[in-house]
Amino acid sequence: MIIDINQADDPRLSDYVQLREVNLRRLLEEEHGLFIAEGDKVIRRAAEAGYEPRSFLLAPRWLETLADVLEKWPEAPVYLVTEDLAEQVTGFHVHRGALASYKRQPPADLDALLDSVQTGRIAIFDDIVDHTNVGAGFRAAAAMGVDAVLVTPTCADPLYRRSVKVSMGTVFQVPWTRLTSWPGDLAKLKAHGFTTAAFALTDDSITLDALTARHDEKLALIFGTEGHGLKPHVLAESELTVRIPMAGGVDSLNVASSAAVAFYATRP
Numbered sequence: 001m002i003i004d005i006n007q008a009d010d011p012r013l014s015d016y017v018q019l020r021e022v023n024l025r026r027l028l029e030e031e032h033g034l035f036i037a038e039g040d041k042v043i044r045r046a047a048e049a050g051y052e053p054r055s056f057l058l059a060p061r062w063l064e065t066l067a068d069v070l071e072k073w074p075e076a077p078v079y080l081v082t083e084d085l086a087e088q089v090t091g092f093h094v095h096r097g098a099l100a101s102y103k104r105q106p107p108a109d110l111d112a113l114l115d116s117v118q119t120g121r122i123a124i125f126d127d128i129v130d131h132t133n134v135g136a137g138f139r140a141a142a143a144m145g146v147d148a149v150l151v152t153p154t155c156a157d158p159l160y161r162r163s164v165k166v167s168m169g170t171v172f173q174v175p176w177t178r179l180t181s182w183p184g185d186l187a188k189l190k191a192h193g194f195t196t197a198a199f200a201l202t203d204d205s206i207t208l209d210a211l212t213a214r215h216d217e218k219l220a221l222i223f224g225t226e227g228h229g230l231k232p233h234v235l236a237e238s239e240l241t242v243r244i245p246m247a248g249g250v251d252s253l254n255v256a257s258s259a260a261v262a263f264y265a266t267r268p
Contacts, residue, residue: 045169059097135166144263
């Protein structure tokens with residue numbers, strides 16, 4: 001259903017209002033159970049992952065490119081706008097001129113998710129507040145074959161527009177859920193046979209090479225917030241503390257970079 005829109009204040013565009021206002025968007029997206037996909041590749045990957053669209057906001061040039069996606073969901077309205085109008089609505093220049101609003105799915109059950117990993121690795125992102133780092137972390141997890149990602153209660157939303165965009169839609173590919181008790185849920189991981197390894201610079205930490213030499217069948221790799229890293233009580237509840245040896249006087253990497261290195265080193 002294609003609809004031409006000419007006014008930025010058209011109420012039918014409410015899903016797309018002020019996409020850069022993080023607090024406003026969090027409230028709106030939680031209330032309506034939606035997330036925004038930006039760019040044709042991300043829109044397509046969300047559709048392929050089975051997410052149901054609420055609507056599309058497109059410049060006319062994308063009608064042909066996304067025709068197969070639009071045909072799959074004929075009941076979802078397609079709002080055609082100029083790129084200038086899209087910028088007025090969203091609050092930023094929509095470089096690729098293509099957005100979609102998708103319905104969120106219920107969160108995965110933690111026990112079922114852990115049961116699904118017979119051997120392998122999961123990642124835990126604790127209190128990572130930068131959406132770019134969350135998206136990059138998911139992209140690294142997908143690229144390196146990590147089986148699942150868990151995010152703690154204070155971690156940024158993996159389905160926020162910026163996270164989704166930076167992940168290039170791989171957030172739809174890697175199974176994930178949000179923990180409700182942290183670090184209490186570490187007990188569940190241990191009960192499911194996971195060795196918990198927290199990445200931090202501590203006096204008792206082992207090297208990443210030492211971790212890989214252990215050949216643990218099931219690993220939970222834990223990464224902390226930008227700047228301060230993991231809190232002491234999280235380290236106390238983890239079985240191992242791990243560091244990545246570095247040269248050149250560098251003491252740490254960006255959290256997404258650290259995760260990528262760890263995912264590569266611990267691959268089967």
